[in-house]
Amino acid sequence: MFLRNYWYVAAWGHEVGRQILARTICGEPMVLYRTADGKVAAIEDRCCHRQMPLSKGWLEGDTVRCGYHGLRFDAAGKCVEIPGQPNIPPRARVRTFPVAEKWKWVWVWTGDADKADPALIPDMHWNDDPDWISTGSTTYVRGNYQLISDNLLDLTHETYIHRTSLGNQAVVERPINVTGDDRSVTVTRWMYDHEPAPFWRRAIGVPDNCDRWQIIHFTPPANLVLDVGVAITGTGAPEGDRSRGVEGRNLNCITPETENTTWYFWAFARRFQKHDHALTEKLKNAVADIFKEDTAAIEAQQQVIDRSTGRPVIDVNADAGSIMARRMVARLLAEEATQADAALQRRA
Amino acid sequence: MFLRNYWYVAAWGHEVGRQILARTICGEPMVLYRTADGKVAAIEDRCCHRQMPLSKGWLEGDTVRCGYHGLRFDAAGKCVEIPGQPNIPPRARVRTFPVAEKWKWVWVWTGDADKADPALIPDMHWNDDPDWISTGSTTYVRGNYQLISDNLLDLTHETYIHRTSLGNQAVVERPINVTGDDRSVTVTRWMYDHEPAPFWRRAIGVPDNCDRWQIIHFTPPANLVLDVGVAITGTGAPEGDRSRGVEGRNLNCITPETENTTWYFWAFARRFQKHDHALTEKLKNAVADIFKEDTAAIEAQQQVIDRSTGRPVIDVNADAGSIMARRMVARLLAEEATQADAALQRRA
């Protein structure tokens, strides 16, 4: 069960071009491609004739030719050619999905098309802002998408899973502050005057003690902006001036492929050493390695969940953010179900 | 659900000898072998003692020895030895399947044994006729058997899937004529005075324009004889005299292994250049390559079908033959179910 009336990242902009990209988003197999004018189209990956995946076909101009019997569909999902047959029945069409391209990502909408307002795309401007330099990639995870948002909303795991990069004792010892409203959750942790974890020691590049912050902004279904960084203790970061520190935004757009598999799109944007391209490449690899550690944990968790032991679980204080986020998603799912029922009754 | 009172090809004759061949036909695992007199036996691939597959055992004379505790069964399925035990209970037997060998193929019958009349074997004489030279092989397909008969009953796919060999625009542009009775379907297409597709251009060996024909004879469950060929335009083929053209019969016996896997036995018989053995070998490889293209399409289709989207499908004009064939199979399945019910009531 997925939230439907939301934008999900389906691909990086650079992945979609003048050839077919097949991807399944929220259980919907689709074909993504650019039309000649550069816009992205997303249509159902299934010919309405004999159920051949359209992704086994090819582009002809702005249309997709099915590779089996040659039916051709335009970017609006309409069949525009049935080989050897002059008339095309109006029912000959495939589903399309609203698409928007923003912040270097291609977003799709699997809910009601008339609600697909691009203004609802979550703010990920750091990925595409000249004041920042950003790098990122995609991680494929064999686990439910909420296990990834849980992971990002409770960073105490850094001390154990990422102990050679992001983690140290401060991350578990310092308390979090959790706030939220009906559409967002924010988890904040400050670690003052301490020896920073290896990743941040390398980033700041000096041996002084630092203040470190982790400010996690969650919006549903599973978009997370992590405002993270360190500044030398005494330079004013806790008081609000982080300009003399090194500051990053870890951007996370977590897209369900199926109930138990996930496309995890992420980026790391920074304001420090912006023109050091070698550092950009290094950071991309470092973050990818860190997310491989998370992936191993999440996939192991999913396997235990799949066994459905029925044995009890407990929550700890550090779960406050992820519990709030999961409750929000559950409430929004219930609201969508109620709206869908009401719509059915109006039609009846 | 399979039609039961029908002959299905289980193997090529040359595959069955004085050793055990295990094969599953219509969901029935069986062991095939030749007795000393050269006849083929087909018995259940499961020892009635402790359910060991008999295919893990070995032949002793005309009997099969189970490889676990040594029970021995004859070609009639009767247990003829229980090691260390003089008496053999009459219930100690395994199921047998009627077998016939014809047209180079071994046919088995998984329905009522008393209805297994060899006269019901479909006519595939071209595979074994001195006036023809035939070559063929077996393709294993991870898809339902009816997807293969659909494929053969609508050859417009040649234009897309086999565009480097059998396909050209004529195949989709020229109309088909579909006829049938209660036990067969025939789909006919003539393509006059055109540049033939590469496969046929090579076969005719001259640069002239040709008339090409495709006459598809279907009989249930899924036997198809394709009468195909080309003749130089003006030499009388459309009028009934194909003797100056190059003429082939593509023979197709499509045997379900399970609901979603299929043994596809095929041959290509021809009357042209009969003594050119290099051509025979070349044709075998060419047809095998063509069927690999079909297999890829059918397996992709099956995966979409397995997702059970529930989304609508449309039919096109070119489906007329396959729709008629599927309706026939559905009707015959219903008739078999009715007959089975009636037989049960007679016994009660």
Added chain:
Amino acid sequence: MFLRNYWYVAAWGHEVGRQILARTICGEPMVLYRTADGKVAAIEDRCCHRQMPLSKGWLEGDTVRCGYHGLRFDAAGKCVEIPGQPNIPPRARVRTFPVAEKWKWVWVWTGDADKADPALIPDMHWNDDPDWISTGSTTYVRGNYQLISDNLLDLTHETYIHRTSLGNQAVVERPINVTGDDRSVTVTRWMYDHEPAPFWRRAIGVPDNCDRWQIIHFTPPANLVLDVGVAITGTGAPEGDRSRGVEGRNLNCITPETENTTWYFWAFARRFQKHDHALTEKLKNAVADIFKEDTAAIEAQQQVIDRSTGRPVIDVNADAGSIMARRMVARLLAEEATQADAALQRRA
């Protein structure tokens, strides 16, 4: 469904040390390790916080640290640390399993802990007795555990599966004697004055005719001691004096992992040529090879069983022991179910 109030071998003693061993016993994933005092602990392989397998964590002293968020559990299953949180709720604990170490093996109990009496561990002293020399290993079988006890209770299969080592005609031709009480089954076969099978010919090392015995002691759920050996005919073995023969004990502890997978722990203890270490190594390999032959048969059987043909099976005389053993296990399962119901009612 498994018998619960029984000891099952979970590992060889030498497999468990100061690091984590993950193993699933009767469907219960557990973590095994030794505490500093050398005792073995067995706790649930699932953190009670976010269901991470504890086997992905590590030992710290006598406790297990979860590798995800760092919760720490002692050998009694109690959570002793929640990082960054002073209070630990009493519900923060994981299940533990009673453990005993005996006869070189680590035994666990998945039933009621208060019934876990080490006196109930079956007698396997030959594995650990200075009068004997023993060697053994573990075989992983993709089949239900009772298929292995069936195998060991009917040794006629040696004639077919192990015809190059243990089997000859005598094994199937000589009758068995089956006795038992409510907690054990014994199957006895004597083969007098015959050319022994290759394995025993090599063991006795002389060309004389021999008397061979197979005395199989079964106790539930699936522990089997096979008293096996040969003596030169005329030296008194059938009359009770086997001291001049070569005598072995094949020890078999068969532990379900899941319904269809099994950890099969086995050893071969002997009194002959006790100090010949090369022979010990050779016997270990020979028995392992023999059990590979059994494994192939059992896995093939399981695949047929999984098809659930519903077709009838017959029993033969040689099944008398395995039938008695299976009836005993079925009766004991019913008794355990009755006891569990009664316990539930007492609580209500």
